[in-house]
Amino acid sequence: MRNPPRPHLTASDDTRGLATVMHAAFFLLLGASVARFLLRHPGEPRTPWVIALSIALALLYVLGPAVGATRTLPATAPPTPLRRRLWLGLVVATWVVLVVLAPSFAWCAVPLFFTALRTLPPRAAVVLVALLTVFVVAAQLRLSTAFDPNLLVAPPAVAALATAVFVHMERQAQEQRALIDDLIRTRRELAATERREGTLAERQRLSMEIHDTLAQHLSSQQMLLQAADRTWESDPGTARAHVRTATDITARGLAEARRLVHDLAPPELENGAGLAEALRALDAGPGIEVRFHLEGAPVPLPDRAESALLRIAQGALANVREHAGARTAALTLSFLGDQVVLDIADDGAGFAETRSASGRGHGLPAMRARVRQLGGTLTIESTPGEGTVLSAVIPLEPTR
Template identity: 40%
Template sequence: MSTSQALANRPAELRRIDRVVDVALFLITAICAARFVTNHGLSTRGTVILVAAGVCLLVYALGVVGEPSPLRQRVAITAAAVIWIGLVISASSFAWCAFPLFFAIHRVHSGRTATVLNAGLVAAVAISLYLLSGGRDFGLVIGPIAGGVVLSMAYATLERLFDARQKLINDLITTRDQLAASERNAGMLTERHRVAVELHDTVVQGTASELLLLEAADQTWAEDDHGPARTSVREAEQVLRDNLSETRRMLHRLASERLSGQDLGPALQDLADETGAELQLVGNRRALPAEVQHALLRVAQEAITNARKHAEASMIKITLTFHHDEVGVDVADNGIGFDADQPGESDEPGEPGERGGYGLRAMAWRVQNLGGEFTVESRPGGTVIAATVPIDDTPADVPDPAGEN
């Protein structure tokens, strides 16, 4: 993070410390000025020193009063520090101002720039005190230097600890948001499953019963009776069959029974066993979000359905591939192929087309809705349908009941 960004995003507790540092600098400067006047009077030199101290405070105030921009803060505090360096060499009474200036410099600078400016502060104090001793006391030089080194090391340690804490807080916030999103998605899938069960137990069962009653009524007519009443009954039977088929197809979209209580890998294995397909697992398996598993299972189901119904395929292969930041499902067959640009699909996602099920558009819609990629490659001799979805790159080992990797 740049210094400007750090200033703009400075936490409230550090802003309170900044205000204390600002007030301390003004108070200490006023006390030092009073001490200087008491000891040296208001000679021409003394007046120049006091004017320089006033200019230093004025420049500093431009960077801290109101709501200054990060650039203005940096320029004003740096200029005030440079003025103060010249001031303290001329008048050692102002040496105590080094403490608040040290923290102010670290507020607007970091790294080498902060080190150079603070080294200038320490050197100015050391020179001022050395001159005050008449050039006889080197202890007055060593003391400020040692104090500056210790203070710099302590501040650098605190800064690293604070950055680590801030990073931890940011990570926790990100994790919380991801967990909340995952819980919302899980709740959505649970509700979809509940609605599917309710529809199955009410609408589907009721429609099936009505169809049975009409079929029974149809059987009561004589074989040669083709009157309008019987024709209407048979038309009603066909309407009910169509509605029942469409409702079951809707239930198929709402709930994925294969994922109940298991992961995508075992669900695909069950699908492969039922359809005579071959399943290959590539990469290190991991836990996947429910919505990703649901979408990829639907793609595999629909691709296999299309291959069996339309492709005249004798071999179907499913490949589940785990990468560090994405997961993909490929379904390949050795069928007759088709023109992928003219698949005979409906324009709306989820609507069945000539190739059955939701069709290619519905599969693409599912995958792209998760930020993934969906591709179809087809030619005489085979078709490959591939769906890839991005996932969190944090690995989470999942035991493989089939013993495969």
């Protein structure tokens, strides 16, 4: 059993995961800053203001996604820029006041960097991150009792890292969205092309089936009924025989029509009858003797190959009956190890090769199409006054 596909993490999934981490970090840092302030500055006049501003900042941060203040990747129907900027301005202003009252709240700036990058356009977000970084450096210097170079280097380094990570992930998400769009468009175009090709192939198959079966049966019926009409008064017995033969052909044509509707195998191949038996039973019409020869040891053939060879034989005999004026036709089915060959020869009038190339009707092109679909070849040799030999060669294993 095939294992189900493993879930694939996209760049937007990574961004959502990073957003969750940043949200959790913001509240942890905010809570730690409040606890640090209460432990070190209990009972001071600014304490109620710090607590109130901390609660206000937490509420603003929570209400941000609810009012559509932040965008997610991939971007879908972004809210109005004014609402986003207003929300971010309130968050930053509240945080700035907190940092002025208690510089230890500057540690909350890192999640705010990410929030700014998710809320504003890239250039505006970079400018805001730079201003927040300057403010963080100033707050850290206020807390320090002595000059520390790390206070000047660490905040800009963290801000640059956060910006680089977000910009990289956003670009990766955009590229992935473009790739997915291209794949979806290509898949739709491929599906449309396959549908068109399938429709054309089915039309060609049906046209060949109708030509090789129903059209040939109708042609035979017409010839027989015309012959019966000419001999009806002078030779009633012969006329009735023609009518009975036409009736039999009509029954076979009806069976062919039903087969086309149900897309079944040719009726001559049903009930376990092999290709050799079906070819042996073919008839070219009144006045034409059909002989069948089998060479080599028969091997099982694919259904498509048997059906194609039978249809080619039927089409070739129809051409013999209608155009060749022949008295005999010979069918030879040869199994030659790696291929099967069907030869149809007649002693009729023949024709020039230029006529064969130009194509008088649908019969020869249909035969070539059938053989080509099975990876085989169809050759025709004919000389005026010396008959025609048609040879269909089909490999027993399909070629690539």
